[in-house]
Amino acid sequence: MTVNLMWFRNDLRIHDNIALYAACKKKEANVLSIFIATPQKWKKNFMSFKKSEYIYKNLLMLQKNIMKIGIPLYFYESKNSFTSVKFLINFCQKNKVNSIFYNDQYETNEIKRDFLTKKMLEKENISVRTFHDATLISPDKIYKKNGQSYNNFSFFKKNIIKKIQRKLPQSFPVPDIRPFLKIKTYAIKFSYPRENIDENLFPIGEHSALNKLSFFIDKQINKYELEHNFPNVNCTSFLSASLSIGILSSRQCIKLLLKKKIYKNKININECKWLNELIWREFYKYILVKYPTLIQCKSKYNLENKITWNNNKKNLIAWKEGRTGYPIVDAGMRQLNELGWMHNRIRMITASFLVKDLLINWREGEKYFISKLIDGDTAINNGNWRWIASIGYGSNPYFRIFNPIYQAKKFDKEGYFVKKYIPELRMVPNLYIFNPHLWSQKIGKKINYPFPIVDHEKTKKNVITVFKLAKLLSLKENNLK
Structure with a gap:
């Protein structure tokens, strides 16, 4: 009897899972599945405790779902990649496995593990059978006319949209129920710390994720263009956590979007803002594949090494704890610390403040975000921080600096978001919410909230000077090589 093994990694679903579908293609084959937890690697990569809880609960749900189609889910906790491979070999020998199936991962360490x-x-x-599953289109099938890789988002987006319009990526159904139904339940236990999550915002299981996706496209996406930048308006999809561990596939998102909206002529594929966000996810994963050194502490033109960073630990701690004296920044950091998630506009504001106001190395922010985010993703977190720090491909220009007060007045005019996460400012009138100390001085009453730790206008001038000099030094060095 043929025995196939499905190795689950960042794809915890039975719907539209290419490797799982392939493993189940032969009806007469006995199919097993496994998930290998790697707590030491998670610790090394600063994976958040909330993400650990999210993975754990979704694994339990996956185990229930896959049992219904006659496949057991085994669990093993490994010390490192090498012991994972050794365990897989022993497992395959013990269970007389003929072929192992899994979907590719694109991070450097994962590529090395898979090669081994x-x-x-x-x-x-x-036999080892691998599949491309993590993005809409395989990175190897996206390139310029001259065969080179993209490093510009706009051109990359045009290429993706052309391919989607020409032919939608194929989706795969849930495999048929297997004839081998004598299945044991195998215990799933994490030694890695876990932290409670808000299951109303981040429901467990692919069925809940698909319902959330359907509701967003039916009820919210038409407002997304106008309202997605406002943190107090519930207009975001909240699907990033589901996408980060593969409870949903990007194919499911795009196909449901096009099925419900393009078909009814209610949306233009070239203008859909949410589709744009999905393609940014694709772009950062593509960049990770094409330019792997970007994840290895290297940067374009060596610009980063020419920047004189400020190593003020006191300011870094104030930023992490939401005590900078800039309400929109502090509210965002407190949202991150409380939920393990932050609104996208606020991610940009808080990240810009760390790099362009405090002049602290962006890698400190990258590390802190990944240590807190329930939707933490190496490629996307790295890409977004490089964008805000002006040192990646398709990045924000170094002289574009988010003004935290202007951003707050534009996207949280009434201060609802700020007051939700900073209770000590709830008594402050809306007129003064972004300059609360002016109000406290006016009425002669102190408030338990810090004064701004830096002057934005002064730091802005200094940062532009620092980055301009770093760029000149970097270009000069590259011209000399």
């Missing part, structure tokens, strides 16, 4: 896995398994005459 394939090499060692094939030595044991165990």
